[in-house]
Amino acid sequence: MELVNKTGSSETNKKNIWAVQSGKGGVGKTFVTSSLALTLSKLQYSVLVIDLDLSGANIHTALGLNPSHLNLRHYLEGQKDISQIIIPTSYPKLSYIQGIWDSWLPFNFNEFDEQKFFTDLRALDFDYILIDFGVGSFEKYFNLYLECDEKILVSSPEPTSIEKNYRFIESYICQNLKSKSTPEAFAKLISTLREFRHKTLDKPFSFKTYLKENEGLTLEPFNKLNREPIKLILNGIRSHSVSDLGYSIKSVCNKYYGLHIEYVGFLEFDNSVWQSIKNREPVLISQPFTPVAGQFLNICKNLTEPENLRAVV
Amino acid sequence: MKSNFYEILELTTNAAQHEITTAYERAKTTYSGDNPAIYTIFSDQEARELLSMIEEAYSILGNKTLRNIYDQRLLGHSKINAEDLTYDSILNASRLIFQDSKVDTKKASFVRNEELEKEIADCSNWNGDMLKKIREYKNVTLEKLSDTIKVNSFYIKAIEAMTPNNLPAPVFVRGYVIQMAKELGLNGKAVADSYMKNYSKAN
Numbered sequence: 001m002e003l004v005n006k007t008g009s010s011e012t013n014k015k016n017i018w019a020v021q022s023g024k025g026g027v028g029k030t031f032v033t034s035s036l037a038l039t040l041s042k043l044q045y046s047v048l049v050i051d052l053d054l055s056g057a058n059i060h061t062a063l064g065l066n067p068s069h070l071n072l073r074h075y076l077e078g079q080k081d082i083s084q085i086i087i088p089t090s091y092p093k094l095s096y097i098q099g100i101w102d103s104w105l106p107f108n109f110n111e112f113d114e115q116k117f118f119t120d121l122r123a124l125d126f127d128y129i130l131i132d133f134g135v136g137s138f139e140k141y142f143n144l145y146l147e148c149d150e151k152i153l154v155s156s157p158e159p160t161s162i163e164k165n166y167r168f169i170e171s172y173i174c175q176n177l178k179s180k181s182t183p184e185a186f187a188k189l190i191s192t193l194r195e196f197r198h199k200t201l202d203k204p205f206s207f208k209t210y211l212k213e214n215e216g217l218t219l220e221p222f223n224k225l226n227r228e229p230i231k232l233i234l235n236g237i238r239s240h241s242v243s244d245l246g247y248s249i250k251s252v253c254n255k256y257y258g259l260h261i262e263y264v265g266f267l268e269f270d271n272s273v274w275q276s277i278k279n280r281e282p283v284l285i286s287q288p289f290t291p292v293a294g295q296f297l298n299i300c301k302n303l304t305e306p307e308n309l310r311a312v313v
Numbered sequence: 314m315k316s317n318f319y320e321i322l323e324l325t326t327n328a329a330q331h332e333i334t335t336a337y338e339r340a341k342t343t344y345s346g347d348n349p350a351i352y353t354i355f356s357d358q359e360a361r362e363l364l365s366m367i368e369e370a371y372s373i374l375g376n377k378t379l380r381n382i383y384d385q386r387l388l389g390h391s392k393i394n395a396e397d398l399t400y401d402s403i404l405n406a407s408r409l410i411f412q413d414s415k416v417d418t419k420k421a422s423f424v425r426n427e428e429l430e431k432e433i434a435d436c437s438n439w440n441g442d443m444l445k446k447i448r449e450y451k452n453v454t455l456e457k458l459s460d461t462i463k464v465n466s467f468y469i470k471a472i473e474a475m476t477p478n479n480l481p482a483p484v485f486v487r488g489y490v491i492q493m494a495k496e497l498g499l500n501g502k503a504v505a506d507s508y509m510k511n512y513s514k515a516n
């Protein structure tokens with residue numbers, strides 16, 4: 001009985017909106033989001049998945065569901081309440097909100113009221129709300145991303161993906177700084193960065209030192225990022241030695257950006273994944289004992305109850 | 314300010330020794346070779362510089378003694394200069410703690426006594442008294458002899474007094490005598506042969 005109460009949604013759990021993002025497309029964001037949601041629901045949490053991918057929402061496919069007529073557009077255009085567009089699934093404790101599925105008319109994000117969206121989300125009765133962000137249109141929902149409690153970054157071990165993730169982190173830091181700094185100081189930062197990129201700077205550049213040494217820039221967004229670190233997941237690992245890449249990325253972020261990120265786990269390449277997607281069934285349902293399922297469980301435990309894992313040395 | 318060795322390895326100061334090794338191994342794979350994680354962030358030159366910093370940090374933190382000295386300086390209450398935290402200064406400090414106990418390798422000087430030299434040259438019957446006489450003549454103390462030939466001074470005393478009760482089996486005694494004789498500038502084999510005859514008679 002105690003257990004049921006613990007996971008009950010009446011408890012005001014602050015850390016419950018998770019954003020899943022990546023610098024590059026095709027690294028498995030949707031797969032990771034849907035599988036995290038399924039794993040959390042198996043752990044007896046009530047979960048809502050929201051598809052915010054503007055380039056064509058398809059989390060329903062990853063969940064093995066048919067696209068619904070009701071979608072986010074109805075809410076964004078004011079026709080429905082957020083609770084009216086939540087679609088229950090056949091999996092216990094798991095619901096989802098269909099993304100904008102009809103791309104005939106692009107939604108104008110300037111009219112989007114992030115504050116209202118978040119107030120509405122927080123009012124919902126779920127333990128965890130997972131948001132699948134699309135790539136490429138980061139500026140459009142930057143404020144939304146900032147609001148999320150847990151920021152999950154998915155990367156594949158390929159240089160292309162890692163490189164794009166660095167660009168993502170950079171743009172994230174800069175966007176963050178832009179709103180809190182004086183325009184002159186920010187312009188100076190950008191020009192220094194440009195010099196650095198063109199290798200005309202005489203000493204190695206470090207974000208943290210630069211922010212400390214220069215006037216008009218505030219360290220606060222930076223410190224906030226360090227207090228609430230981005231969580232990194234590596235997807236599609238084909239050999240165990242590659243899984244250490246996560247620690248390498250962590251170290252580079254620390255040394256170059258002065259930014260603390262957390263490496264919460266890796267997912268091995270698993271043939272059962274593409275086989276299941278081909279059959280339009282979530283792999284965690286069709287093959288619940290595949291290694292990837294255990295790795296998802298690990299990641300979820302790492303994210304929901306980190307103190308339980310750290311006790312082991 | 315320069316980052317300290319813990320910051321370089323991205324550790325807290327209370328990290329366990331095995332965590333330091335793991336951190337070092339990870340850092341090493343990150344900044345050597347073409348790890349995709351440093352691509353577009355650090356140039357080859359910068360990676361090499363980082364790697365040398367990492368090596369330096371690990372050579373201090375990976376060694377318990379050096380880490381101890383470093384910790385005392387880093388975490389001590391008194392204000393510490395940056396120079397006292399460098400690799401070289403830590404290494405120097407450790408040398409001061411572990412000074413090699415210097416072995417006095419000089420041969421002891423003695424006043425040449427022609428009469429005695431002649432006696433030694435002619436001697437064919439060796440016993441403990443003779444060995445002791447020569448040792449004292451050549452100004453070699455018991456401790457010095459024990460130190461150089463690595464034989465307990467207790468045994469050397471017993472060999473000189475020819476008291477078998479205080480000595481191990483004869484085969485070992487013979488070895489000690491050869492060592493002593495050589496150290497005193499005598500013919501080891503001849504001395505030992507003669508000494509052992511007297512030694513077995515004394516039993």
